[in-house]
Amino acid sequence: MRKYYNLHTSGRVADIQVYGDITSSKWADSDVTSYDLVNELAGLDVDEVNAYINSYGGEVAEGLAIYHALKRHPARVNTYCDGFACSIASVIFMAGDARVMGDASLLMIHNASTVAAGTSAELSKAAEDLETISNQVRQAYLNAGVALSEDELQAMLDAETWLTPVQALELGFATAIAKEPQSQRPTQSARRSIFDRITADPERAEEPKTEDTHTEEPKENRLLNFLAGAMKAQ
Incomplete structure (x- = not known):
């Protein structure tokens, strides 16, 4: 059975491709769960880990577990946004010592969201819990050293903000932009x-004229x- 993500090692370097939804239940080959990925990371004896990301995001708990697993790994971690790094996938992107945006990629950040039902007390409790979860997600961006105050960052999260590579670099979400070689x-x-x-x-060099009797x-x-x-x- 094909893995939900690709893990490749070469010498002292490991490459991981996270190209799918971040979820606790695997339904598709591309789905990414923290359990398997964290176990794989724990067994890697390498000096460098490259994590390539293209994901719309998914479950916050799964993404935070992957984020912390990458952060505590003794190897240098480089994260690459190859396409989209949205929602909790953008938090995983923050785990990199170097965070590289592809020159045509996008980062999207927003507050955590959920679906709730019940009494007014239960809905109020759900809102409070959601606020606590969003605060922890926000901390991951601040820990990465974004060039924003907490209020400025919160305003961007409230607005569900998409960031181009240039914007991500300027605001400190990314540390570099990868320039693809020209064809x-x-x-x-x-x-x-x-x-x-x-x-x-029209001013190209004129050819020497020779006498000729025929019509030009x-x-x-x-x-x-x-x-x-x-x-x-x-």
Whole structure:
């Protein structure tokens, strides 16, 4: 059976890919539970752990357990936001000594939420409990050294805020932005490149003129003939 996440070790480095919902009950191969992941982490004798994250979040208790397991591991931990790190997945992202945003990734932070039913007293108790849980989640961001006061951070949590890589870096949620290498593949055909070079430079060097008694071929025809020759040569 395929694991809910991928764990790969090479020498003294371990790579973990958390690409799924954070949950206590595994229904899909991509679901991530704290029980299995924490046990795997405890058995890793490595110097560096790279955790790659793409998750909409999930259960707070599961995410906090993963966050603390990464924090207490003796290895250096690097967390990478490859796609989305939302809700409790953004807290797991905070566990990194280095926290790297992909240049097209997003971080989303908000308060904890729940579904409740019952009497007014039971609903009030649920609201109080939810406030306590949200305060602990907020502490994970503050522990990471975000450049925000508690009130400023709380306002962002209240607003359910999405953060671009630049914003995450500026506010201290991230420590770096990964720049993907530019593709070296050609982006234009030879025909298009030739056409652009001919038509875009009206002051290109003139060819030496020679005396000729025949009527000069129109510029448009010369260009079409030139392109036709280039097409045949490919």
